[in-house]
Amino acid sequence: MKRVLHIITGLETGGAEHQLLLLVRHLPVHCEVAVLCDAGSVAEAIRAEGVRVHQLDMRGNRDLTALPRLVRLIRRGRYDVVHTHLFRACVFGRLAAWLARTPRIVATEHSLGDNLLEGRKAGLAVQMLYLASERLGAMTIAVSPTVYRRLAAWRVNPRRLAMIPNAIDEQRFGFRPDRRAAVRGRLKIAEDDYVVGIVGRLAAGKRVDLAIEAFAGTRCGTLLIVGDGPERERLQALAGRHGLNGRVMFTGDVADVPSMLDAMDVLVSTSAEETFNLAVLEGAASGLPVLYYACPALEDLPAEMCSGTEKITDDPAEIARALERRRARGQVRLPVPPAAGHYGVPRQVSGLLEIYGAAPAAEPALPSSSNTTKNV
Template sequence: MKIVFYIWSLGTGGAEIHTIGLARDLILAGFDVTLVVHAQAADSSLVIDDRLRVVSVGGGGFHDILGWRRAVRTLNALGADRLVCVNQSAALVGTLSRYFRRRKVVFIFHSTILDRLSEKLKLTVLGRISKGFTTIFCSANQRAYWHAKGLDGPAATIRNGVDTDYFSPPSPQDICAARKAAGIGEGCIVLSLIAAFRPEKNHSALIRVARRLVDAGYEIRVLLVGDGPTRGNIRALVETLGLTDHVEFAGKQTDVRPFLRLTDVAVLPSFTETFSLAALEAMACGIPMVMSDVGGANEMVENGVNGALFTLGDDDAFFHALSRYMDREACRRAGTRARALVERKFTIGRMVEDYVAFLRNRHL
C-alpha cells in the first residue's frame, strides 16, 4: 500500500517529529511511504530514515499560489492509495488534489487552540468540506472540541505513543551518578521543562512558581531544555526574581534523556497542548508530570496518582501541584505509575498498530 505524507515544513515541533517517526514505522510495517515537504528543508537535528523518500515542492508561504499548483501536481503524480496531510495548510492544499475527489485524503490534526486568525480561517474552510476527508485527532478532548466547532466529518482518534525502550527509567545507580556529576544534592528536587521557548509554552509561569517554592524553603533546581524566541525574556525574568542559582538553561538538545535522568518532576505549563510527546517521554522514564489542564492532559495524567494537573493561569494551583512532589520518594511512587500507564496505553507500537488498521480500512 502506497502512502504519501504531505507536510508544510520540517521544523522540530511535535507534529514534525511525529510524522517522521510514523513514516519510518509504517515502512517497517511494509508500507511504501513518501514524504512531500511543501516549503522548508528539514531541520538538521531531525533524523530521517534513509528508506524514506523525501520530495521537496520548493513552495513559499501559504499565499504562494504557484507553490500550491506545484504541490498539487507533485501529489497527483505520486499515485498514492492514501494522501495523509499533516495540519491545516497541508490539508487545504491536499483537498485540491485528485485524492479528495476519490475520498482518499486523511487529515492528521495536531492542534487544539488556534491563536492566529489565519489558522482559524483555514479550519473554517476545512469544516465546511470535512465530510469529504477523514480527520485523525490525537486526543479525545481535541476531537470533541473541534467536532463542536464544525469539524464533524468522518474521524478517528489515535493518541500519540513513544518508544518505551528508548525512553525508559534509569537505574538508581545511573541517577545517583548523574546527579553527583551535575552537583545536585540528595535533597534537591529537580524540575524540568523540555520545550521550545515560545509564548504558548508559558515558561514564565514556572519561573514565578519556582520563586515561591524557594521562598517556601524547598531546595530546587529548574532545568529549561530548549531554545527559541522567548529565551531572552525568560532569562531576564530569572535574573529579576533572583533565581540564577536555581535555574539552568540547557539549550536545544537532540537527546533529552540525560536531562530526564536528573529530573524528579517534569513540568509543562503550556497555554495550549494537544497530546504532548514531551510529557509521554518523561512519563515513560518514570517521572511524574505536572501540567496545565489543557488539551489531552487529563487523558494521560491522573491528579495525585501519576502527576498533577492545575488550572491554566492559576499560580496558586500550580504551586500546590508542585508542592505535592517536593519529596523524592513521592516522585518515585508517582513516576512508577506514570511509566505503567504509558506501557499500557501509549507505546509507539500501539500507536502504529492503530494507524496500520486505519490505513488498511478502506471504509475510512
C-alpha cells in the same frame, strides 16, 4: 507495499513532529516526508531512520508557489496515501493531493483547542478554510476524545472522523541512569541538583513564563527548558530579571527527548490549551513526577491510570509550593503509570493501517544519509 507521503508544516521539536517520527519508525509501509517550512532536529532524526525528507522551503502562509511544487512531488511519487499533519500542511497538502488524484487523503488533527488552532485564534475564516480543505480528504483523525468532540462541534462530518490517540514508545522513555549521568555531565549539572524540567515549543500558549516565575520562588537547583520557539528571547530576559541566570538552562531544539527527561527530577507543563500533551505522558513514562495544567491524554482516562501526576493551577505561588513538596521527597523515580501503556504504538499503527487501506471507519465510541530533496 503501500507508499505513504506525510506532509507536515515544520519539523522542529513539538508533539506533532515527534509523533510523525514515531510513525515512520513503526508503520510497515514505505514512508516519505514533505516539510513545508522549517526542517529542524526532528527532520534529522527522520533522515537517520532512512526516510527521505522533501523540503518545500515555503516562505509563508500565502506562498502559493509551494502548491504546484507539492502537486509535482505527489504525482512523481505515485503515493497510495497522502497523510497531512498541522493546519498549513492540511490546507496545502489536501488540495495538492486532490489535484494529483491521490487514491486516499487523510489528515491528523493534532492541535485544535476550544478557541485556538495551533496556538492561534481560530476565527470564522480559519474554520471555513479548515472545513473546505477537510472535504477534499477521506478521513480526519483526532488524537484524543477531546479533539474528536471539538471537530464534531466544528461540524466535521462524523462519517469522515476517526479517533486514534497519539502513541508513546514506552521502551524509549524508560528511565536509564547512564543517560542521566551523561546529560548531567554534559550540561554541568551536579548529581544532587534537583532539576525541574519543561519540554515543548517556546510559544505564548505554552505559558513557560509561569513556570519560570514559580521556579524563582523555590529552592530547586536548575530549571531545564528543552525546546525552542519565538518566545525564547523573552523567556531568557524574564529569567534574568528574576536573577536566575545560571539556574535556568535553555537547551534549544533537541531530538533526544528521553535522555533529557532522564536528567530531570520533576516535569512541569503550564500550557493552557492542549489537545493531548504528549510531553506530560512522556515524562510519566520516564518515571518522573509530573505537574500539569492541561493534559487531555490523562484527563480522558480514569484517575487510577494516572498515578504520579498532579493537576495544578496557573498561580505561580501555588506551582512553587507544589514543586517544593516534590523536592522535599527527594530525587525519586516513580512506577510508570498505566496511562503510558494505554497509549502504546501497536494500537496507533493498527488504526492507521485500517484507515490507509479501508473505507471510512464508523464513528468511534469515545473512551471514559541525508535523504533530502529540496525545492521540488
